Amino acid sequence: MNFKLESEAAMTQQDSATAQPARLCVLKFGSSVLRVESDYPATALEIYRHIRDGEKVVAVVSALGGETDALLNQGMRVGGDAPALLARLARVGELHSAALMALALTRIGVRACTMDPHEMGLMAEGAPLDSNLTGLDADAILAKLDHHEVVVVPGFTAGHDEYGVVTLGRGGTDLTAVFFAARLGAHRVRLIKDVDGVYTADPARNPLAERYAELSYGEAAKASAGLIQDKAIVAAEAQDVLIEVAAMGSAEATTVANVPARSALPLKGPKLRVALLGCGAVGAGVLDYLKGRPDLFEINPVLVRRPHLHEEHADFTDDLHRALGEAPDLVVELIGGADEAAEIMRSALRSGTHVVSANKAAIAKHYDALHACAEASGASLRYSAAVGGGTPVLEMLARLGGSAGIQAIEGVMNGTGNFLISRLSEGWSFDEAVAKAQELGFAEADPAADVDGHDVADKLSLLVREAFGVALPTDRIARQSLREVTTEQAQAALARGEVLKQVGRCWLDADGRVHAGVQIEGLSVDHPLAGARNEENRFLVRDAAGLERCLHGKGAGRWPTASAVFADIMDLQRGLLLKSAPAFEMGEAIPLLRTA
Ligand SMILES: NC(=O)c1ccc[n+]([C@@H]2O[C@H](COP(=O)([O-])OP(=O)(O)OC[C@H]3O[C@@H](n4cnc5c(N)ncnc54)[C@H](O)[C@@H]3O)[C@@H](O)[C@H]2O)c1
Numbered sequence: 001m002n003f004k005l006e007s008e009a010a011m012t013q014q015d016s017a018t019a020q021p022a023r024l025c026v027l028k029f030g031s032s033v034l035r036v037e038s039d040y041p042a043t044a045l046e047i048y049r050h051i052r053d054g055e056k057v058v059a060v061v062s063a064l065g066g067e068t069d070a071l072l073n074q075g076m077r078v079g080g081d082a083p084a085l086l087a088r089l090a091r092v093g094e095l096h097s098a099a100l101m102a103l104a105l106t107r108i109g110v111r112a113c114t115m116d117p118h119e120m121g122l123m124a125e126g127a128p129l130d131s132n133l134t135g136l137d138a139d140a141i142l143a144k145l146d147h148h149e150v151v152v153v154p155g156f157t158a159g160h161d162e163y164g165v166v167t168l169g170r171g172g173t174d175l176t177a178v179f180f181a182a183r184l185g186a187h188r189v190r191l192i193k194d195v196d197g198v199y200t201a202d203p204a205r206n207p208l209a210e211r212y213a214e215l216s217y218g219e220a221a222k223a224s225a226g227l228i229q230d231k232a233i234v235a236a237e238a239q240d241v242l243i244e245v246a247a248m249g250s251a252e253a254t255t256v257a258n259v260p261a262r263s264a265l266p267l268k269g270p271k272l273r274v275a276l277l278g279c280g281a282v283g284a285g286v287l288d289y290l291k292g293r294p295d296l297f298e299i300n301p302v303l304v305r306r307p308h309l310h311e312e313h314a315d316f317t318d319d320l321h322r323a324l325g326e327a328p329d330l331v332v333e334l335i336g337g338a339d340e341a342a343e344i345m346r347s348a349l350r351s352g353t354h355v356v357s358a359n360k361a362a363i364a365k366h367y368d369a370l371h372a373c374a375e376a377s378g379a380s381l382r383y384s385a386a387v388g389g390g391t392p393v394l395e396m397l398a399r400l401g402g403s404a405g406i407q408a409i410e411g412v413m414n415g416t417g418n419f420l421i422s423r424l425s426e427g428w429s430f431d432e433a434v435a436k437a438q439e440l441g442f443a444e445a446d447p448a449a450d451v452d453g454h455d456v457a458d459k460l461s462l463l464v465r466e467a468f469g470v471a472l473p474t475d476r477i478a479r480q481s482l483r484e485v486t487t488e489q490a491q492a493a494l495a496r497g498e499v500l501k502q503v504g505r506c507w508l509d510a511d512g513r514v515h516a517g518v519q520i521e522g523l524s525v526d527h528p529l530a531g532a533r534n535e536e537n538r539f540l541v542r543d544a545a546g547l548e549r550c551l552h553g554k555g556a557g558r559w560p561t562a563s564a565v566f567a568d569i570m571d572l573q574r575g576l577l578l579k580s581a582p583a584f585e586m587g588e589a590i591p592l593l594r595t596a
């Protein structure tokens with residue numbers, strides 16, 4: 001059987017840049033959320049949420065909490081009061097933070113870079129410690145966004161004709177974010193803080209303080225009392241940039257725009273009780289993320305095979321009934337395997353419990369039964385990580401929907417397989433490479449599923465469902481095993497200017513029939529899939545108009561996969577919260593009285 005598309009050449013030659021440009025979103029993370037080094041992973045998740053929604057992100061970051069003061073104090077101690085030199089020193093905190101943020105994003109498989117002010121043509125005028133932004137080379141940023149999902153920008157600092165570099169005054173990262181939104185045409189900036197909006201008074205000190213849903217720039221300047229930098233509010237009004245003030249992971253925000261003040265209805269729901277089943281490569285990452293939000297989740301004892309191997313025995317169990325507890329709101333299934341896992345998910349869904357899973361084997365095999373149970377009870381079933389790990393390909397298909405008329409999907413969609421081929425071409429033996437993939441947490445419990453193409457076939461079966469709406473069982477998808485690849489073949493391909501790849505492909509033919517297959521192919525080095533390294537996944541999605549979209553990410557491993565699972569959990573949490581307060585969107589226009 002020939003799996004190649006007739007029009008493959010045309011498909012692969014087309015530049016992904018010809019597809020619809022992604023929406024751009026400017027997010028700002030201040031030192032109220034970047035307090036310590038361990039805050040970077042949670043912040044990376046917040047950015048990932050926007051990428052899943054199909055946006056490109058400019059993430060503007062502050063220094064870690066306390067670092068700017070520490071630098072300024074150090075400067076004063078060592079050399080006294082020389083503003084231009086202090087500005088050079090103080091900005092180091094933001095440069096440091098931007099690099100850490102880009103690294104945290106890379107860990108979960110997001111293509112991120114950071115740029116220094118001189119690389120972005122970011123210029124300011126004024127006093128060295130209190131300058132105002134005047135120029136930006138927007139094309140330089142947009143060019144970076146062609147090949148990255150995120151550009152991380154150090155806030156608070158810019159170049160200066162006289163002083164070389166300067167800072168923008170305390171809270172200056174807000175100003176950087178507003179300026180970038182205006183110059184990049186985003187017209188909206190989301191400032192992520194440790195509060196979920198602007199209140200009539202500091203809610204940490206005054207429990208009677210009320211949150212604004214919306215307020216004008218002038219009101220914001222009065223009410224925010226330093227929460228938003230004053231210069232940033234003035235710049236936003238002048239440049240017609242809408243400001244949102246929001247907490248991490250929140251559905252809510254206070255909007256600052258040219259609108260009258262309006263109060264927000266309280267939006268508080270009970271914590272979700274989570275039953276986590278499995279604490280292996282992926283489950284341990286998800287547990288870490290869940291524990292990071294004790295304000296949102298209560299966790300039942302986690303299901304594992306050998307509780308005594310875990311440090312806190314009491315929090316683990318090998319008893320499924322104990323793990324499920326009385327009535328969890330959500331079951332997170334990460335035990336793997338097709339039938340037992342599917343039975344657990346079916347039973348949960350039947351009783352109205354929401355389910356999040358990464359298990360392509362179970363969902364591909366029991367797709368109809370699982371969805372029928374969810375539909376009957378109204379419970380949600382989410383499985384973003386089942387295809388692509390942290391690469392949000394299912395979300396892309398859902399966004400394109402029926403209207404785009406997807407014609408074909410091809411991809412490198414097994415991290416283990418790609419890792420194996422990469423190692424073989426470096427001269428490793430097959431067994432050494434498999435053992436390493438297992439050690440790194442990429443491989444399935446039985447790595448034969450990765451090696452013989454079964455895992456890719458499960459993923460294709462799910463892609464076919466989501467893209468074409470038809471059933472194509474895994475066992476009807478022909479596949480070629482990686483066992484057929486030798487070190488010599490991998491190296492010979494490289495010598496010919498090709499790379500071997502395990503390619504999964506599904507497509508609609510002219511009669512509307514769906515085909516799919518998995519095969520090992522030599523791709524020329526300039527093929528869009530050829531550059532996928534190690535556990536990376538890449539997908540090419542072509543629609544009826546011939547437009548092609550290329551999606552990159554990490555397809556396997558703890559953090560990319562756990563990030564996708566946790567993003568499903570957070571989407572569900574936000575959805576339930578909004579559902580529990582249907583009046584939220586329609587909060588009344590009530591002028592607020594200051595309570596302090
Ligand atoms: N590892 C990845 O990179 C990755 C990526 C995407 C999707 N997935 C999917 O995520 C799921 C979990 O994968 P993983 O890599 O974490 O697997 P894993 O083997 O590392 O972890 C599974 C855990 O579940 C436990 N378990 C299995 N059956 C159990 C049972 N009956 N009772 C108690 N404990 C049980 C195992 O002991 C193990 O600790 C699988 O469905 C896999 O296909 C994994």
Ligand SMILES: N[C@@H](CCO)C(=O)O
Pocket residue numbers: 386387388389413414415416417442443444450455555556557
């Ligand atoms: N074993 C799978 C996990 C992600 O689905 C892989 O290597 O791609």
